[in-house]
Amino acid sequence: MVTTIPVSAVPLSVPKAPPSENFNVLIDVLPDDNTLPAFMVSKTRGFLPRADPIVMLPPEFGLLESLLQRMPIHTASGAPGLLSTGSLGKAIDEEHALPNLVEYVHKYKDNLPVMNALYRDYCFVASAYLLEPCHMRWLEGKTVTQGPDGEDETKGGDYGLGRDVLPKCLSLPIAAVAEYAGTYLPFPIDSFQPFMEYAGSYALYNYKLNNPSKPLTYDNISPIRAFEHGLDNKSSEAGFILVHIDMAKESGGLVTGALDVLDGCFQNDRSMLNTGLDEMLSSLQKINTVMEGMWKKSKPSDYSSFRTFIFGITSQSMFPNGVLYEGVSPERLYFRGESGANDSMVPLTDNLLQIRMPDTPLTEILRDFRKYRPGNHREFLEWVYHRAENLGVREWCLKDAESAERYLLCLDKVREFRWRHWCFTREYILKKTVHPTATGGSPIVTWLPNQLNAVLTLMSEVIAKIDAWNVKSNAVERVREVTEKQTERLAKEVAKYCAERGVTAK
Secondary structure (H helix, E strand, O other), X not given: OOOOOOHHHOOOOOOOOOOOOOOOOEOOOOOOOOOOOOOOOEOOOEXXXXXXXXXXXXXXXXXXXXXXXXXXXXXXXOOEOHHHOOXXXXXXXXXXXXXXXXHHHHHOOOOHHHHHHHHHHHHHHHHHHHHHHHHHHHHHOOEEEEOOOOOEEEEOOOOOOOOOEEOHHHHHHHHHHHHHHHOEOOEOOOOOOOOOOHHHHHOOOXXXXXXXXXXXXXXXXXXXXXXOOOOOOOOHHHHHHHHHHXXXXXXXXXXXXXXXXXXXXXXXXHHHHHHHHHHHHHHHHHHHHHHHOHHHHOOHHHOHHHHHHHOOOOOOOXXXXXXXXXXXXXXXXXXXXOOHXXXXXHHHHHHHHOOOOOOOXXXXXXXXXXXXXXXXXXXXXXXXXXXXXXXXXXXXXXXXXXXXXXXXXXXXXXXXXXXXHHHHHHHHHHOOOOOOEOOOOOXXXXXXXXXXXXXXXXXXXHHHHHHHOOOOOHHHHHHHHHHHHHHHHHXXXXXHHHHHHOOOOO
């Protein structure tokens, strides 16, 4: 019988001895090995799952599959689904459309990719069930006006209260699959949280190949599950999901580069160090290029129509007393919602390049996000952090002008990523709603600038170091100009939105 551990009892990391020289980063992803977790870091697929996600559930879960197909606001056929009329709760609570299938979860517990598919699917139903009343309340206050660009501007009302009890037909299976899907014997506490996460459910384990004989490209993938209109590949919800997958597709080079940087430091091989930085720079450029495509593939005016369903419980007005998971814990539980902050790409660069975050409550939220990642990702990121600290990666990079410039250019790509994320927040959220928190429960105005300012500050320090060598470089001058302008602009924008919303900038 699976034992569910309350979130509050799970430490962020396992206490560690000094970091080993190596981490088991896969080269062969062993796609047919069902005894391994779906998510293990590799040089080829980076932070994507080892193999493409399982689409079809075992036959014992036919009723779950049926409910998922009937659930979205727009079903695959285009017909209105249960969420369009707020009928999902009735289907579960009154019509008993979904029995408790936990016995079948236990039956398949040794097939970890199947556990991840079930984790994804139970997360979708659980989030939809808890947040359905919030979506209906938001619709009551919805207004549509024409924006300055001619596009419709959609704004909703407040979210009211969500359902605060998760029935056993959802709570028991989701608790079981969350533990089974993330458990890998060397690290037995590395289970998922029993709530929707970025990698394990909403984004990275939520795609299928349209043509299995062709490679993974944006045009050859579709979401498996959706809340609103995401089963239509041209919809904004589909674009939101698929862009994140397309970004993660480029993370293999990021992983390979990071390992080369660490090996270069360890072996006293500056050529290998510089090669690793170049690999990381190339990968970060590809990731940023894909990320820029979000503007066209997922429109800011559409985001609020499905955003409600990816909110969490922690720090949200919709769940002032948490949620009772029937049969799982006598205490009410709190979980952060789905968020791009749960991704592992930028945290990898933070840890490797030793980007120091300020000692603020906002940074504590960043640390709390660590447990909302696949266990193997968490172990890898922690290993990189300690290994970089032990080797002194930043010090190594700043001992040589060529390495320092490469290091600065990598920082600049992290800045670009975080600046674009801030721009998304501004255009998709701040201009559309007054709700004070992001889906993950962080303060919507001040949280991203906390990390972005840390990068800008470090960039200024590195530029000063390069200046001391009296090295002239067009690339450094470009970065200097961007750093100075964005530091000033960010401060003005944060002050503006803080004043509008009556919050402090710190």
